[in-house]
Amino acid sequence: MTVTSTTATTAASLDTVVEAGDGALVTVPSGGRLRIVDLHGNQAVDTLFYDAHDIDNRYSAFDTIREQRAVFLTTGSRLVSTRLDELAVITDDTCGRHDTVGGACSQESNVIRYGEFTRHQHACRQTFLRYGAKAGIGQRHLAHNVNFFMNVPVTSSGGLTFEDGLSAPGKYVEITASRDLFVLISNCPQVNNPCNGWDPTPIQLLGRW
Amino acid sequence: MTPAATPNPTLTPAHTHEVPGAVAWSAPVRAGRTVTLTALADGANATMLMIGADRLDRLNIPDTLKSQMSARIKPGMVLMSDRGLALATVTASSLDWHDCLTGALPDQLLLLELTKHGFGEADLHACINFFSKVSVADDPRASLTYVPDHAHAGDTVTLRADQDLLIFLSTAPHALSDEPAAGVAVQIETPAHTDDPELREEATRALRLTRELIA
Numbered sequence: 001m002t003v004t005s006t007t008a009t010t011a012a013s014l015d016t017v018v019e020a021g022d023g024a025l026v027t028v029p030s031g032g033r034l035r036i037v038d039l040h041g042n043q044a045v046d047t048l049f050y051d052a053h054d055i056d057n058r059y060s061a062f063d064t065i066r067e068q069r070a071v072f073l074t075t076g077s078r079l080v081s082t083r084l085d086e087l088a089v090i091t092d093d094t095c096g097r098h099d100t101v102g103g104a105c106s107q108e109s110n111v112i113r114y115g116e117f118t119r120h121q122h123a124c125r126q127t128f129l130r131y132g133a134k135a136g137i138g139q140r141h142l143a144h145n146v147n148f149f150m151n152v153p154v155t156s157s158g159g160l161t162f163e164d165g166l167s168a169p170g171k172y173v174e175i176t177a178s179r180d181l182f183v184l185i186s187n188c189p190q191v192n193n194p195c196n197g198w199d200p201t202p203i204q205l206l207g208r209w
Numbered sequence: 210m211t212p213a214a215t216p217n218p219t220l221t222p223a224h225t226h227e228v229p230g231a232v233a234w235s236a237p238v239r240a241g242r243t244v245t246l247t248a249l250a251d252g253a254n255a256t257m258l259m260i261g262a263d264r265l266d267r268l269n270i271p272d273t274l275k276s277q278m279s280a281r282i283k284p285g286m287v288l289m290s291d292r293g294l295a296l297a298t299v300t301a302s303s304l305d306w307h308d309c310l311t312g313a314l315p316d317q318l319l320l321l322e323l324t325k326h327g328f329g330e331a332d333l334h335a336c337i338n339f340f341s342k343v344s345v346a347d348d349p350r351a352s353l354t355y356v357p358d359h360a361h362a363g364d365t366v367t368l369r370a371d372q373d374l375l376i377f378l379s380t381a382p383h384a385l386s387d388e389p390a391a392g393v394a395v396q397i398e399t400p401a402h403t404d405d406p407e408l409r410e411e412a413t414r415a416l417r418l419t420r421e422l423i424a
């Protein structure tokens with residue numbers, strides 16, 4: 001497996017690979033840019049944003065959707081908190097659109113969706129709790145997340161499905177922090193639907209600040 | 210002490226309350242009881258949050274939607290919690306579309322209701338905007354448009370509590386609406402019978418687990 005390293009003109013403050021099913025807690029300073037690279041394509045990256053100085057001021061998926069009058073996220077989308085503070089803006093996106101309706105997988109929701117055999121499979125909300133703990137982020141602070149690179153079509157008839165991704169190897173999305181942030185990431189381990197192309201793969205995080 | 214005989218000892222008296230427009234209200238609802246909301250005027254909106262019996266497990270809209278392949282709340286859906294249990298079942302409604310994609314503006318009165326019960330800002334999970342509809346376009350971004358003439362006076366929705374609940378309700382106008390705030394009537398009662406409506410397999414699984422574990 002060969003991974004082409006993305007080398008930019010300025011030195012990265014962060015350059016790390018998150019393995020399939022693993023996670024990360026990244027502190028991004030105001031003005032900092034965080035790029036998430038879908039190294040192998042069709043990989044859902046479940047992501048939460050918190051004001052680093054007040055974790056109650058956290059990303060709100062449905063306030064973000066309402067404020068932009070559209071369901072899908074892409075370049076220009078302002079990611080807002082429940083207080084309607086701007087936490088970050090998507091400033092670059094080679095994938096085209098991202099989901100924020102579908103939430104994160106959990107062991108409990110896997111059982112409901114797919115059956116008892118999934119009870120002990122690894123899931124995003126396990127990763128959120130594990131990596132969030134360092135920032136005091138517990139169950140009550142787990143909000144509804146962004147699913148970068150995930151394709152969840154919502155239709156005019158009120159339907160919703162999980163579909164094969166629109167992403168491809170090397171596609172990336174970049175956010176610029178509007179204030180100091182905790183960015184909590186789960187590189188989704190889900191194998192029961194097409195959100196990861198049935199085969200979870202690593203992602204790269206590149207930070208510049 | 211022998212309690213006085215009542216005509217039907219299994220039925221508790223119904224609780225009724227008219228929630229005026231532009232206020233917030235909250236109440237406990239015992240498992241098995243139903244909550245019926247009735248729009249008191251055209252353009253009513255009832256924003257609802259719900260917290261389960263253990264006071265941590267909240268209504269989770271993404272899980273509710275993806276497990277039932279829907280982008281709206283309608284009759285025949287189970288409202289699911291963060292931890293995969295059934296909070297309530299939408300047993301009936303005169304409307305087949307209740308918005309759950311567009312949240313609510315910061316609402317000091319709703320936050321105070323949460324605070325009364327020991328909750329706070331961290332519990333501002335996604336809400337349902339009963340009686341409101343925001344249509345989705347089949348365009349590349351799934352653009353949203355508020356539908357102004359959706360609910361009318363007398364429209365109703367009935368929820369059956371599938372575990373002991375706390376419900377939090379705001380009658381502030383929908384965030385995308387220009388209409389004045391309208392009130393809703395609330396009726397909480399123990400129904401004579403509680404058959405499940407027709408449900409998807411996922412919803413049935415959530416109900417079964419809930420009944421086995423806590424209901």
Ligand SMILES: [Zn+2]
Nearest residue numbers: 105124188190
């Ligand atoms: Zn996941």
